[in-house]
Amino acid sequence: MEDRFQKIKESYDNIVNKKSKFIFFVPNIQVPSAIMYEIYVHANVLKEDGYDVQMMLENAQCEKPNWFESSLTELPHLFADKHNLTIRPEDFLMIPDIYTNIMEQVKNITCEKIILSFSHDYALNALVPAMYWKDLGINKVLTSSERLKTIAQESFGIGMDIQSYNIGIPDYFKPSAKPKKLVITFLTRNGNDLTKVVKMFYYKYPQYRFVSFEDLSGTPREQFAQKMGESFATLWIDRIASFGTVALESMKSGNILIGLVPDIQPDYLKEGNALWTYDLYNMPDILAQAINMHLQDLPAFDELKKSMEETISKYTVKESKKQLKAIYDKYIEDRIKLLETAIPANNTVEA
Amino acid sequence: MRKQLTIIIPIHKFSPEISTYLTKAVTSVANQRDKKLIPSLLIVYHSDIKSEINEFIKSNDFGVKVDLLENKQKNDYCSQINTAVDIVKTEYFSILEFDDQISDMYVKNFIDYKTAYPNSSVFLPITVEVSENNEFVRYSNDGAWSKSIIQIGELGQLTLQTLTEYTYFLVTGGIFKTQDFIDIGKYKTNIKLTFNYELLLRFAFNNMDIQVMSKLTYLHTNNRVDSLFYTYQNTLIQKEIGHWFDVAKREYYFKKERETREFFVTE
Numbered sequence: 067m068e069d070r071f072q073k074i075k076e077s078y079d080n081i082v083n084k085k086s087k088f089i090f091f092v093p094n095i096q097v098p099s100a101i102m103y104e105i106y107v108h109a110n111v112l113k114e115d116g117y118d119v120q121m122m123l124e125n126a127q128c129e130k131p132n133w134f135e136s137s138l139t140e141l142p143h144l145f146a147d148k149h150n151l152t153i154r155p156e157d158f159l160m161i162p163d164i165y166t167n168i169m170e171q172v173k174n175i176t177c178e179k180i181i182l183s184f185s186h187d188y189a190l191n192a193l194v195p196a197m198y199w200k201d202l203g204i205n206k207v208l209t210s211s212e213r214l215k216t217i218a219q220e221s222f223g224i225g226m227d228i229q230s231y232n233i234g235i236p237d238y239f240k241p242s243a244k245p246k247k248l249v250i251t252f253l254t255r256n257g258n259d260l261t262k263v264v265k266m267f268y269y270k271y272p273q274y275r276f277v278s279f280e281d282l283s284g285t286p287r288e289q290f291a292q293k294m295g296e297s298f299a300t301l302w303i304d305r306i307a308s309f310g311t312v313a314l315e316s317m318k319s320g321n322i323l324i325g326l327v328p329d330i331q332p333d334y335l336k337e338g339n340a341l342w343t344y345d346l347y348n349m350p351d352i353l354a355q356a357i358n359m360h361l362q363d364l365p366a367f368d369e370l371k372k373s374m375e376e377t378i379s380k381y382t383v384k385e386s387k388k389q390l391k392a393i394y395d396k397y398i399e400d401r402i403k404l405l406e407t408a409i410p411a412n413n414t415v416e417a
Numbered sequence: 418m419r420k421q422l423t424i425i426i427p428i429h430k431f432s433p434e435i436s437t438y439l440t441k442a443v444t445s446v447a448n449q450r451d452k453k454l455i456p457s458l459l460i461v462y463h464s465d466i467k468s469e470i471n472e473f474i475k476s477n478d479f480g481v482k483v484d485l486l487e488n489k490q491k492n493d494y495c496s497q498i499n500t501a502v503d504i505v506k507t508e509y510f511s512i513l514e515f516d517d518q519i520s521d522m523y524v525k526n527f528i529d530y531k532t533a534y535p536n537s538s539v540f541l542p543i544t545v546e547v548s549e550n551n552e553f554v555r556y557s558n559d560g561a562w563s564k565s566i567i568q569i570g571e572l573g574q575l576t577l578q579t580l581t582e583y584t585y586f587l588v589t590g591g592i593f594k595t596q597d598f599i600d601i602g603k604y605k606t607n608i609k610l611t612f613n614y615e616l617l618l619r620f621a622f623n624n625m626d627i628q629v630m631s632k633l634t635y636l637h638t639n640n641r642v643d644s645l646f647y648t649y650q651n652t653l654i655q656k657e658i659g660h661w662f663d664v665a666k667r668e669y670y671f672k673k674e675r676e677t678r679e680f681f682v683t684e
Contacts (some may be wrong), residue, residue, distance in 0.1 A: 242532040245526070247572055248562040248631040275557035277573070298631070361543065361633040363450075363522040 068405045071410055076157065078405040081156035081398065087118045089144075089151065090182075094124045095349055098133045098282050100311045101184045104210060104233065106131070106138040108160065108182070111390045113141060122146055134287040135236075153177050155405065158162055158397065161204070163189035169202040178401050180206040185308040186217050186330060189330055193367040201381070206391060213311050226255035227328070229393050234386025235378065239291045242318030243402045244332070246298035246360065250353070251321070253282045253312045254303040259326075259346060265301065274357055282312075294319040298360045303346070305329055313340065314381050317374040322350060322356040334381070418524060420484075422456035422592065423507045427497035428515050429462070430643075431469035438516040438638070440477065445518035445636075454524040458486045461501040461587065463492035464490050480548035494645060504596060511592040516638040523634040530630050537618070538597040538625035540542065540633040541575075541591045545623035554639045557587045561629035573629050580614075585628040588613035590635030594681050597625055602672035610649050610658065611665035618669035 072389070080086060090109050097103050113119045121130070121139075125147040130139045144151070155176045161168055163183040163329075167220065167347050172179060181204055183189050193199075197221055199207065208226045209215045215230035218291050254260040261321045264279055280297065294300060300316035307328040314334060316323040323340035335342060359367045425444055426563060428439065449455050458481055462470045467487060475481055488500045507533070513519060523542070530540050539559070546554040560566045561573055566583055570576045575586065601619050608615050620627055639649045653661075668675060 245529050245631060249572065273553075273556055276556070276562040278562070278564045360631070362520065363526070363632065 074405055074408045077155040078409060079404055081405065084116050085156065086155040088112050088160060089118060089120050089122050089157065091122045091162060091165055093162050093164060094128050097285060100375050102131055102136055104184060105182060109141055110138050112394060113390065120144055136344055161210060166192040166202065169204060173203045178397065179204045180208055180397060182208050183209045183214065183218060187215060187306055187308065200225055206397065213333050215332060216309060218331065231389040233309065234383035234385050235311065235314050235318045235381050236383055238288055239315045240317040241359060242295040242297055247296050248277050249280050249281050249297040250277060250299045250301055251282050251294050251297040252301040253308065256303065259303045262338050263346065263349045269354050270350050271354045274354060277357055293296045295319060297321060299324060299356045314378060317378045322359060322370065324352050334377050338370065339377045370376065419457045421507055421509060422427050422524065422527065423505045423510045424456050424458050424513050424659065425498060425501045425510055426460045426513050426515050427494055428460060429492040429497065431466040434477050436473060437475065441442050441447060441480065441518055442513055442515050443479045443483065447479050448521050449524050449658065450521040451525060455481055456524055457484065457507060459486055459501055459595050466491045470508045473634050491606065493606060496604040502595060502603060505595050505618055508595060509592050510595050512589050517589060518525045518636045520634040522632065526632045527636055530628060534626065534628055536626060537628050538591040538594045539620055539627040541586065541629045543629065544631060544635040544637045545588055545633055546573045546637045546639040548639060549641050551610055556584065556647045558629050569644065573631060575617065575621060575627040575629060577618065580618050587637060588616060589637060599644060601625065605668065605674045607674055608661065608668065610653065610661040614670055615665035615669050618665060647658050
């Protein structure tokens with residue numbers, strides 16, 4: 067018993083002295099993904115705060131991502147099939163919502179477990195019906211928008227501590243120093259939707275045949291930002307997006323965004339900050355509207371720009387980090403309080 | 418801005434119809450959205466219409482100062498422009514046909530492009546061509562943004578290769594670096610029909626950068642009755658058209674105007 071209390075006391079001291087480990091499980095997503103990027107952002111907030119942060123990849127064949135700033139991936143990377151971890155009560159496991167298998171495996175490990183939930187679809191796919199995260203011993207969830215937080219609360223909410231923060235869009239997303247090119251960058255999940263829209267557009271508006279489209283899928287992040295900054299508009303079609311950072315990236319790049327409203331309506335969506343539509347078959351007309359707005363410098367674009375700037379001002383890296391730090395500080399504080407309650411009242415342990 | 422850009426309007430005839438067009442052209446210059454960006458305006462006219470032009474200027478207040486230059490010599494379009502450029506004091510000049518108009522963002526967009534491309538010699542606008550009844554005909558210079566046309570260089574940039582394959586680019590509304598225009602020999606007055614095309618080829622051949630701005634800032638009246646190109650369309654036969662394109666492609670190597678034979682029907 068004393069040994070147990072001794073260990074709790076050690077864990078308590080470790081967590082108070084910032085000796086906790088934060089292990090982030092990294093999904094094996096082969097293509098550039100906002101989810102993976104955000105995981106590394108979280109990891110770096112903690113690293114900057116002086117914590118020991120480690121990234122756990124699925125297996126030795128997985129590589130650390132190389133499509134965004136290498137400064138974010140300068141962290142120890144471990145492989146789940148090769149490395150054995152010693153997890154102590156003062157440690158934290160950060161588990162993406164798709165990994166219910168990992169949640170099962172760590173269910174009986176005494177430490178804090180937090181679910182990173184950036185995609186409601188992934189969460190639903192990973193859970194079997196009537197299975198709750200609470201059943202897996204986890205009651206803390208961190209999401210990337212108020213909307214996702216609300217959905218999580220409504221779906222899994224009973225007894226859960228669900229937090230959200232604003233994603234930060236890096237400053238390398240910006241308008242090009244040179245005048246915008248007559249190119250529309252696009253990112254779509256479904257190639258058929260894109261083909262339909264572009265073909266309909268060119269059939270209906272042959273006079274705009276000189277405007278070209280450029281696919282940003284799979285492009286490394288900084289190059290992605292450069293191309294976006296050079297183009298004058300961005301076309302976004304992704305019905306199942308849970309948040310859609312590309313819309314904010316487009317606004318930060320000074321682009322006219324032509325967006326199909328996703329099933330989960332983003333927090334930042336509002337009339338006037340982009341050319342939004344619920345109807346895919348409307349998009350050719352909206353593309354023509356955007357082109358005209360750019361070609362003729364219509365005053366409507368000035369209004370749109372003001373609204374874009376107002377929207378994007380809430381999604382800075384500085385603010386995002388501040389919010390994340392506050393959330394993680396609270397998690398640590400909660401863990402400290404929990405360990406405190408487990409320490410005997412006289413705070414001593416007999417040898 | 419008056420010290421950076423001069424807009425030249427060449428005019429060799431006058432009539433009530435031309436007066437209406439000219440009023441719109443001059444007004445469009447004055448109507449820049451940012452009033453600090455109104456450029457210098459120079460109307461070069463032939464001596465034949467001296468009194469009409471003076472009366473026109475005297476009886477109208479366009480909100481912009483209009484300088485006048487009387488051209489006592491040849492009154493063809495190219496000669497008018499060359500004469501005007503000789504007295505231009507600004508770093509850049511552009512050509513506005515009297516039956517055309519510029520947009521209220523013409524100068525602002527030029528400034529953006531000049532800032533981004535300080536070494537470029539020519540900035541062409543995307544032009545909307547309309548009929549005399551103001552009906553849309555087509556866009557011009559848009560080909561510079563087409564991926565199927567621009568195989569070498571950047572989108573928006575006209576290279577010699579592009580120009581030798583694609584001939585339809587409009588020069589009116591284009592903004593030229595004055596000294597570069599002079600250095601490459603100005604307009605060749607002995608070339609009919611393809612004098613603009615030959616000029617662009619000569620710029621490109623001499624490694625002078627030509628940018629097509631991604632903005633619609635010029636409105637061109639296409640084939641107005643009695644206009645120069647309307648006359649060409651109605652008087653030149655197909656072989657003669659081909660002759661002038663051959664001349665353009667032969668002469669752009671030379672800065673100085675060379676003797677060029679007129680086209681004769683041999684059959």
